[in-house]
Amino acid sequence: MKINEIINELRDDPNAGKKLTKREQADREWMARLQKSATWMGPNSKTWDPESFELAVKMYKKGYNPKEIWAITQNIMGTDGHWRQEIDDSEAKFIKNAKGNTMGDQLYHPELYKAYPGIAKTPFDANWDNTDSGAGGMVKNGKISLGIYYADYKTLLPTDARLNTAAHEWGHVVQDKFEPQFDGGGNDGSDLSLKVAKANNITKKQAYLGKGGEHMTVGAEDRRKLSKAERAATYPDLTKGALGDPAPRITITKTHKVPPFDFNDPNKDRNAIKGNSSTNAFIFPTKHVTFDNPHITDQYDDVTADDILRIKKELNIPVPAAQKKTSLAVPRNSPTPQIRPSNLKMPNQKQKFSTIPGGPPINKSGSNKQIKTIKQKQTDKIDSLPPSERLGNNK
Numbered sequence: 001m002k003i004n005e006i007i008n009e010l011r012d013d014p015n016a017g018k019k020l021t022k023r024e025q026a027d028r029e030w031m032a033r034l035q036k037s038a039t040w041m042g043p044n045s046k047t048w049d050p051e052s053f054e055l056a057v058k059m060y061k062k063g064y065n066p067k068e069i070w071a072i073t074q075n076i077m078g079t080d081g082h083w084r085q086e087i088d089d090s091e092a093k094f095i096k097n098a099k100g101n102t103m104g105d106q107l108y109h110p111e112l113y114k115a116y117p118g119i120a121k122t123p124f125d126a127n128w129d130n131t132d133s134g135a136g137g138m139v140k141n142g143k144i145s146l147g148i149y150y151a152d153y154k155t156l157l158p159t160d161a162r163l164n165t166a167a168h169e170w171g172h173v174v175q176d177k178f179e180p181q182f183d184g185g186g187n188d189g190s191d192l193s194l195k196v197a198k199a200n201n202i203t204k205k206q207a208y209l210g211k212g213g214e215h216m217t218v219g220a221e222d223r224r225k226l227s228k229a230e231r232a233a234t235y236p237d238l239t240k241g242a243l244g245d246p247a248p249r250i251t252i253t254k255t256h257k258v259p260p261f262d263f264n265d266p267n268k269d270r271n272a273i274k275g276n277s278s279t280n281a282f283i284f285p286t287k288h289v290t291f292d293n294p295h296i297t298d299q300y301d302d303v304t305a306d307d308i309l310r311i312k313k314e315l316n317i318p319v320p321a322a323q324k325k326t327s328l329a330v331p332r333n334s335p336t337p338q339i340r341p342s343n344l345k346m347p348n349q350k351q352k353f354s355t356i357p358g359g360p361p362i363n364k365s366g367s368n369k370q371i372k373t374i375k376q377k378q379t380d381k382i383d384s385l386p387p388s389e390r391l392g393n394n395k
Contacts, residue, residue, distance in 0.1 A: 081259025183212030
């Protein structure tokens with residue numbers, strides 16, 4: 001569920017508080033290496049763009065691939081089968097000398113608060129002493145706590161690392177509180193992780209990292225720093241898990257059905273393995289299904305600028321003039337100055353050079369030396385010839 005998983009939810013850790021073995025300590029150090037990601041939003045967001053979403057669904061039904069859909073609309077179907085748009089996290093930062101104990105008091109993030117105004121009221125501790133907790137951050141009883149130490153509990157985490165942890169944690173708050181249709185997180189000690197690991201012949205850590213809510217919340221931490229324009233131009237990499245390794249298998253809960261990632265083949269099995277799990281013996285088991293990650297099995301070419309122009313033309317989307325290919329020729333009404341021969345006289349322009357009555361204009365330098373006409377130059381040339389060669393030429 002939450003980042004280092006103990007980071008994620010100590011409340012779900014059955015071993016919380018007990019003395020750790022070397023193996024358990026190693027596990028927790030492994031958890032502390034998890035990368036964090038940017039923030040996804042769903043249709044309950046105040047800044048959700050319904051028009052781009054409708055266009056994304058239209059493209060999906062017409063058979064366009066995920067990369068093409070993202071390039072045009074910046075919408076993506078998550079590995080849990082639910083459509084998402086992305087929140088710009090690039091301006092997020094901790095507030096210096098903050099007072100108050102809510103997220104809004106301690107964290108500056110205008111885009112997130114526009115999308116989910118209520119999230120600003122989330123209890124928040126940006127300087128949690130995580131000594132011996134096995135966690136780098138967590139959400140517990142609705143409160144986000146961000147650890148200040150690395151797994152050795154001696155070395156202080158840099159501000160940027162804690163901000164990455166915060167992004168992961170508030171991503172889970174979005175899942176749990178504002179977009180409940182999104183698949184949630186998990187941890188590697190849960191009944192779900194154990195059953196998925198056994199049924200799919202993978203480790204419990206791989207099972208945890210492949211949980212839909214973890215996979216979608218975790219990603220390349222550099223994406224948090226992308227601007228809005230950079231996000232639009234950069235397709236989200238959903239092939240990897242929290243450690244940067246491939247995430248070949250995805251598990252989602254509350255269903256036994258694999259999402260229809262391909263509209264033309266909605267019932268594709270994707271090597272699905274179904275099962276049931278529960279958080280404890282007193283809760284009715286919950287359905288789950290594990291399947292091949294479509295972002296690994298379904299490969300698509302990167303989208304070029306020419307592809308975007310083609311797709312927009314196919315969908316009758318107006319293309320701004322600046323994006324269209326332009327001719328090298330200067331348009332007739334272009335404000336760009338035209339190259340004009342210096343000896344051409346503009347309409348209604350008066351002759352600037354003084355003249356000799358009955359003769360050619362004098363040099364514009366003001367010299368009295370006459371400028372010879374073409375006829376005069378021809379005559380001079382003939383006169384310079386020997387008499388025998390002039391006959392018949394001097395007309």
